[in-house]
Amino acid sequence: MPNADLYELAEKYRPEFPVFRSATYLNTCSLGALSERSRSALIEFADLWSRWGASAWYDHWLAATDDVRSAFARLIGADAAETALAPSISAALSTVVSAVDFRERTKVVTTELDFPTLVYHFLAKREQGVETVVLTSADGVSVPLEAFAEVVDEQTALVATSHVYFTTGAIQDVTGLARLAHERGALCLVDAYQSTGQLPVNARELDVDILLTGALKWLLGGAGLAFTYVRRSLTEKLRPTVVSWFGVENQFAFDPRRLTLRGDARRFELGTPAVPTVYTSRAGLELVEEVGVGQIRRRVSSLTEDLVERAQAAGLRVRGAATLETRSGIVMIEHPDPAAAVRRLMEAGVIADWRPGAVRLSPHFYNTTDDNEIAIRLLAG
Ligand SMILES: Cc1ncc(COP(=O)(O)O)c(C=O)c1O
Incomplete structure (x- = not known):
């Protein structure tokens, strides 16, 4: 699609995001901007709560959880039966990994570029005999x-890493990783928090076993809801030991004498979901689906290239993946005091973020090159 059309896309959807009336928002990889649709959905939730109290569960809220599972399934090319809701990636990880048998194969391979929660989860299992190999990154990018x-072998139970690295935005070759893991008899778990919503993600094509993501960032749904995908052929084999009443057959039979896990991926669900976020993320997922992840990828790619070019032209150093194909919408601009730089940006109306040694900017489809121009001018000034 030509750039002009992509520009129209941003113009069309930008009015849906009130933040742009008062600020330049370039921090989607921390938190997607609130849309008018999600704000209305939140009010709809409150109205239902106010009008019906607990009865809203049966007539509205349980159906809304089905809607988000289905929307998430469509987003990643899966069936709703392969999906489950969780309060956070950390919680989703806890239940799904509780089903992995580490007795025969004791090793997990992950990287220093992964979000710490992923690595911590396995480090905490050291006493149980789980050996966590944390690969270092030679270039600090990927x-x-x-x-x-070199390290995935017949002792490896799990290869667990990100689709997009949260600091550098580099896109990992997940298909290659899944193939490698499977060739050596291991499972492949992918943290897709930073990819779903900004890149086309198809769990079947990637051939991963477990994929985790959440509503907070590129899916524009706010805090409190994560999504789990477990490959159908694996679900019955994975018996979680971290369970809840949402994960059993006949949830409303309230029978504490027997534990009959559901046959689908909802066996990995952990208790009452955050219904306000079910509402906001249903609206967020709808918006992402309406715009289309293919279009979003093209738009975000062109904004990312523009950002990198502007930064380099202004004499700033960009840390990130070398090629267009492996670069996503997270741009790290090196800075000696990034926290102070982000504060100054904030005072000038630009909402950004930082990580050690760099200011982090992350445009979504609602951004424009004018946003990039403002941010880079302030950073270079
Ligand atoms: C890639 C990635 N994984 C996991 C998390 C954290 O997940 P949660 O707070 O839902 O456990 C984040 C950031 O917030 C992230 O960027």
């Missing part, structure tokens, strides 16, 4: 397949 290939 970890090549060859580095995984």
Whole structure:
């Protein structure tokens, strides 16, 4: 699609995001901007709560949880039966990994570029005999397949890493990783928090076993809801030991004498979901689906390139993946005091973020090159 059309896309959807009336928002990888649809959905939830109290569960809220599971399934090319809701990635990880048998194969391979919660989860299992290999990144941007290939072996239970690395925005070759893991008899778990909503993600094509993501960032749904995908052929084999009443057959039979886990991925659900976020994320997922992840990818790619070019032209150093194909909408601009720089941006009306040594900017489809221009001018000034 030509750039002009992509520009129209931003113009069309930008009015849906009130933040742009008062600020330049470039921090989607921390928190997607609130849309008018999600705000209305939140009010709809409150109205239902106010009018019906607990009866809203049966007539509205349980159906809304089905809607988000289905929307998430469509987003990643899966069936709703392969999806489950969780309060956070950390919680989703806890239940799904509780089903992995580490007795025969004791090793987990992950990387230093992964979000710490992923790595902590396995480090905490050291006493139980789980050995966590944390691969280092030679260039500080990504970890090549060859580095995984050197350590993934017949002792490896799980290869667990990100689709997009949260600090550098580098896109990992997940298909290659899944192939490698499977060739050596291991499972492949992917943290897709930073990819779903900004990149086309198809769990079947990636051939991953477990995929985790959440509503907060590129899916524009706010805090409190994560999504789990477990490959159908694996679900029955994975018996979680971290369970809840939402994960059993006949949930409303309230029978504490027997535990009969559901046959689908909802066996990994953990208790009452955050219904306000079910509402806001249903609206967010609808918006992402309406715009289309293919279009979003093209728009975000062109904004990312523009941002990198502007930064380099202004004499700033960009830390990120080398090629267009492996670069996503997270741009790290090196800075000696990024926290102070982000504060100054904030005072000038630009909402950004930082990580050690760099200011982090992350445009979504609602951004424009004018946003980039403002941010880079302030950073360079
Ligand atoms: C890639 C990635 N994984 C996991 C998390 C944290 O997930 P949660 O707070 O839902 O456990 C984040 C950031 O918030 C992230 O960027």
